[in-house]
Amino acid sequence: MSIIENNGVKTYQGDTFSITMTRYSDPERLNLARNAARYLGKKDIENTRRPLGIVRQGHVPEIFRGEIVEFEFNDVSKEVYDHLVTYTTRNMRVAGGNRALTSDDFTLPSDKVKNQVNVYEAVSDSMSMYKVLLENGETPQVARAAMPIAAKLNTFVFQFNFLTLGQAVFKQRIWEKGAQGNTVKVVQGMWELVHSIDPDLWNTFYEWFGTPATEWTEVRRKIKKKRLSVQQVLEMVEDKDFEMSFEEWLNGKFGQQQSMW
Template sequence: MDPFILNRDAILQHKRLTFVGEEFVPIEKHLDSIENYINVCFVDEGIEVIQHGRVVALRSTDRNRLSSAFKAALYLGKYDDMDNKKRFLTKMMASSHSYEPIRGESILFLYIGVGKPVYDHLITHSVGRYTRIAGGQRANLPWGYEVPTEARNKQYFVDLNLPRIEEVIQTTKGLNEDTEREQIQAMRSSLPVGYIMPPYLLEFSEESLVHLFEKRIFEKGAQGATVDIVDDMWRCCISIDSEKWQYVYDYHGPHVKGWSQAMRKLRDKDYSVGELMDIGMEAGVLDIQVDGEYSLNDIKLYDLIMNTVGKPPKSMWEKTV
């Protein structure tokens, strides 16, 4: 297996990240060490490590999907082909049945160059989160500052917050001649909210990841920085097992919200097919006509429903913008 090479540019060159100087925290040295020991502890043990953006998937327990296949077969009493990898997807997930076969399967993620607000959002998903290894603020120095995605003037936020972070580090190390040395557990109260945390680990069960993806990227309203990181997690999952996680998207993706919206509107408004077609014409999503009449055979009913009554309402966050 080829050695894992950490994509440093995805971290150090990220447009919203500004790191403190090497004289404050030797970040390059730390990244070299992390890369080396990822290979020693995971790759050399035959584990494929995947990075996307600022997220590294270190380990997935459902290797080749055989563990969940065995569990699904036992659950359904199918003893002749217990290595059937599709059974959980086609017989259980597709029918919205039990997710027990993947509840005990997990993925361990390493986060590098991620701001504290994103960490706070991720740890709210506590059910099915088996591991949290985050360097405590009592002993670990911040790595820099992450500008919020909503910021209009990036440099303003950097100029406002990065000097404060560097001052905290200087005071903690006793490098500030004008201020008495202080312990980091005291100085941490002076850090801006968006400081970049040292690298940390979170391990989620695959069932909990389904719900995390629903809330943070499939549904609208999550904070932009959190969306970026959860999207990196999602892309790692796709790289690990594209078929499994495509099934997750098919049955939990953003379109599912539209389905629910469509069914409620059709029930509440009691629309006829003709009324739906009129709505589609008014909205500009239906323009197939022959001699001034609708060509029914050319109208895709699913597209008509989704483009007229299947659009989810704005989230509470979008309404406040």
């Protein structure tokens, strides 16, 4: 997997798909800096570190709703499209779909497969029946009833604001366990693209909305459920643990995530 840049436009090349980042509204973080200053009543409107502080300190992150990233998805399956379209605070969706257009290929699941040959044959048979309907004169909207969920869609475009990406899309699809394999791969590509523009901002979102934050929530849940006293916690500490930070020890002891699936 790699990022290719052509005339300033970046494309993430996945194993069976690609994503082009066609727009990123605030690459230098200047608009976020101005809005952060207005929000906090500050005069230094060019302080580009302030938006990061808003995330870290838990202030209302509304300023991030005004900035957008636009992605163009190529050879992405219907399954992944359905997962992305669930985010109702996305700004824009442009997709020809399978009402006027048709699909020509499919992708196999990236999750654990018991029998690769059986899965391939089943999906291939479904794709073949879909093509038979088209060849026999059925309209694309009728034929799509037989189209497998693994079918690759024609190029489509989604535009997300920064807040939806950080709080929902990345959090639910790559930072928490349980997302389906192909969706994880595509959303990871989206993450790689935005991270390549502003690593400080997106690392901050990861720290406070991503896996570390999710693990900390899990620590609190387990401690609360077990009703642990300070004495009980101290009795769990072994000699080898004394060199660790307390946060690292708590996450290692109680922070392991489990998929709900």
